[in-house]
Amino acid sequence: MSNIATKTGKNEPLIRTIKRAELPKNRVIMLRLAALLLALIAGAIFILCIGNNPFAVYTTMVKGAFRSKLAFQGTVKLMIPLLITSLGLTLAFRMKFWNIGAEGQIIMGAVFASYFAIFHGDMPHWLLITVMMIAGMIGGGLTGLLPAYFKAKYNTNETLFTLMLNYIALNFVVFLREGPWADPTSPGYKKFALFPAEARLDKVFGIHAGWIIAIIVLIVVFIYTKFTKQCYEIDVVGESKATASYAGMNVKRIILRTMFLSGAICGLVGMIEVSGNAGTMTEGITRGVGFTAIIVAWLANLKPMSIFVIAALFSIMEKGSSVVESTFGVSEACADVLQGIILFFVIGCEFFIRYKFAVRKKGGKA
Amino acid sequence: MDFGMIIAFIAASITSGTPILFGTLGEIVTEKVGHLNLGVEGMMAIGAFAGFMAGYTTDSFLIAILVAFAAGALAALIYGILTITFMANQNVTGLTLTIFGVGLANFCGHFARKTLEVESLKLPEKITDQMRAINIPGLSDIPVIGPLLFSYNPFVYLGIITAILLAFYFNRTKRGLNVRAIGENPAAADAAGIKVTKWKYINVCLGGGICGIGGAFTIMIINKGVWISDCVNGLGWISVALVIFASWNPKKAIFGSFIFGALRQLKYYVPSSIGIPGAIYDMLPYIITTIVLIMASVRNSKKNAQPASCGVNYFREER
Numbered sequence A: 001m002s003n004i005a006t007k008t009g010k011n012e013p014l015i016r017t018i019k020r021a022e023l024p025k026n027r028v029i030m031l032r033l034a035a036l037l038l039a040l041i042a043g044a045i046f047i048l049c050i051g052n053n054p055f056a057v058y059t060t061m062v063k064g065a066f067r068s069k070l071a072f073q074g075t076v077k078l079m080i081p082l083l084i085t086s087l088g089l090t091l092a093f094r095m096k097f098w099n100i101g102a103e104g105q106i107i108m109g110a111v112f113a114s115y116f117a118i119f120h121g122d123m124p125h126w127l128l129i130t131v132m133m134i135a136g137m138i139g140g141g142l143t144g145l146l147p148a149y150f151k152a153k154y155n156t157n158e159t160l161f162t163l164m165l166n167y168i169a170l171n172f173v174v175f176l177r178e179g180p181w182a183d184p185t186s187p188g189y190k191k192f193a194l195f196p197a198e199a200r201l202d203k204v205f206g207i208h209a210g211w212i213i214a215i216i217v218l219i220v221v222f223i224y225t226k227f228t229k230q231c232y233e234i235d236v237v238g239e240s241k242a243t244a245s246y247a248g249m250n251v252k253r254i255i256l257r258t259m260f261l262s263g264a265i266c267g268l269v270g271m272i273e274v275s276g277n278a279g280t281m282t283e284g285i286t287r288g289v290g291f292t293a294i295i296v297a298w299l300a301n302l303k304p305m306s307i308f309v310i311a312a313l314f315s316i317m318e319k320g321s322s323v324v325e326s327t328f329g330v331s332e333a334c335a336d337v338l339q340g341i342i343l344f345f346v347i348g349c350e351f352f353i354r355y356k357f358a359v360r361k362k363g364g365k366a
Numbered sequence B: 001m002d003f004g005m006i007i008a009f010i011a012a013s014i015t016s017g018t019p020i021l022f023g024t025l026g027e028i029v030t031e032k033v034g035h036l037n038l039g040v041e042g043m044m045a046i047g048a049f050a051g052f053m054a055g056y057t058t059d060s061f062l063i064a065i066l067v068a069f070a071a072g073a074l075a076a077l078i079y080g081i082l083t084i085t086f087m088a089n090q091n092v093t094g095l096t097l098t099i100f101g102v103g104l105a106n107f108c109g110h111f112a113r114k115t116l117e118v119e120s121l122k123l124p125e126k127i128t129d130q131m132r133a134i135n136i137p138g139l140s141d142i143p144v145i146g147p148l149l150f151s152y153n154p155f156v157y158l159g160i161i162t163a164i165l166l167a168f169y170f171n172r173t174k175r176g177l178n179v180r181a182i183g184e185n186p187a188a189a190d191a192a193g194i195k196v197t198k199w200k201y202i203n204v205c206l207g208g209g210i211c212g213i214g215g216a217f218t219i220m221i222i223n224k225g226v227w228i229s230d231c232v233n234g235l236g237w238i239s240v241a242l243v244i245f246a247s248w249n250p251k252k253a254i255f256g257s258f259i260f261g262a263l264r265q266l267k268y269y270v271p272s273s274i275g276i277p278g279a280i281y282d283m284l285p286y287i288i289t290t291i292v293l294i295m296a297s298v299r300n301s302k303k304n305a306q307p308a309s310c311g312v313n314y315f316r317e318e319r
Helices: A025-049 A054-066 A069-094 A102-119 A125-154 A158-178 A210-227 A229-239 A241-244 A251-278 A288-301 A305-326 A334-353 B003-032 B040-058 B061-085 B089-114 B126-130 B145-149 B154-172 B174-184 B186-193 B196-222 B235-245 B250-269 B278-299
Strands: A015-019 A353-358
Touching: A025 A054, A025 A334, A054 A069, A054 A305, A069 A102, A069 A210, A069 A229, A069 A288, A069 A305, A102 A125, A102 A158, A102 A288, A125 A158, A125 A251, A125 A334, A125 B278, A158 A251, A158 B235, A158 B278, A210 A229, A210 A305, A210 B278, A229 A241, A229 A251, A229 B174, A241 A251, A288 A305, A288 A334, A288 B089, A288 B196, A305 A334, A334 A353, A334 B003, A334 B061, A334 B089, B003 B040, B003 B154, B003 B174, B003 B196, B003 B235, B003 B250, B040 B061, B040 B196, B040 B235, B061 B089, B061 B126, B061 B196, B154 B174, B154 B196, B154 B250, B174 B186, B174 B196, B186 B196, B196 B235, B235 B250, B250 B278
Parallel strands: none
Antiparallel strands: A015 A353
């Protein structure tokens, strides 16, 4: 370790990484498609290894998501929470605030909304739904605000803080289910009461109205990120806090405001899931959406319209896999494996958009 | 609670903390080179399945452990290639590894059961005997000391030895110092002639391997050698929490894992007449961890903090 000064051209590494000039848009798309193709081939090898025909599996997967009206509705139902959560996370991620606490924010949103459904179910339908939505957003927003406060004040690591809050929220739900909120009419196994009809989201075209909320959130977030001063401030804070305060921005306020918004959107997902989908509160209400949404938001480069496309692809894959499961008799976990393989390739491909490898030329210099 | 029960409680806590200890040690090794790997849960799951199958086919406890280690390291290698060479976002890559790893383990378990045409996969008796708590004639029979020190399964001792070795590695060897330098400031380490990429890879894979052993524990001890889906069941995430609680120190991780183990066991020992709901006990490790995290940041202590470059990938030409 001591002979530092003796580095010569010969010690130049054989392969080194250098930054690329910005690639034209069509090359970027080509690269991404190439990555996706490679991923599908890798997935096909995996399917071959377990003794199935990859083409049959892939086509079943896509067909499975659309084969009937019911299947299509199922795909949309999977997509609603994923889309909204990813949109919510986008705001925090643009600020380089690593909010991996969407799970907890969804759960707390669901808890706040459930309170009104369980204990104030006698309100008129529209009032109750509105109150539940606001409650859900406040629940999620406050859960997002907590780590934001400590980040702004003490620079507490937000990745770890939000991660911990996920599990605190989850156990809080178990606590409510086993104790104060347990359904008194249910003997034996303790569970939450089913929501009254007044607390259920209406169905529009056979799917609960969550899809309309999702479209509204998509448009609002699109406009917010594209045209507002607030989102400009988020971007500046994300790039450099010092620059932001030098420019006269109130960095603390921006962090708190953005995380409240991010959490509130995730909390809304909780409300939609309990009211529209499950019809009651459960511990498994998130189905891991809070984690998947992080990947979706990231793959979409934090762009709302791309999030829509990628969330759709993820949902098709998930729904399709359940059909693959029943058709080919493979485990449901097949979806996670394929998803993982595809993601590894796509994540890896991002590198080639920004960097390239250079091989050392003869004579030592690259 | 009488005296015998206290002894039993302590012994149970130490056993119950051991898989978390492995996960934590693996994550500490990884974070020391500046890589936050949220794939602990996935690496443990892969290690669990690989170790289980190795034990199932070879009847050897030792081979099972080695294979679990190798599988965990391989899983970490995927993470390493993506984050070290391809400089991908660490959070996203780690989460993907968790989804992939847990999915792969569940899938393979299901697949193995179907191909072998068995109702349930169970380790042969020969190996379950080997992983049972040791019994040293004479020593294990001493009252109090026997059950407290000489009554555990081999994993417990392996975990403590690993922790002590890692503490020695980080604090007493030149390599360990270099590795810590990489985690704090990779550019400075690089300038000092330390092979940053090489040591990042070695540590990330070593960390994954240690997590893999923790995974093997979940299937061999907690589930008594019977394969089930989702065998890791959140222990990987508790491990990530314990890293903070132990303030990135392998020695503190030993005691931290005992405390977390005790919190996990507490609900079985505290009389239910006291009336604390079980969920509160399950919540405690996370609440305590959060408080520790906040305290450390309020004090702004550099000593008990996450390695400074954690989460940020190192690109040599961006100095």
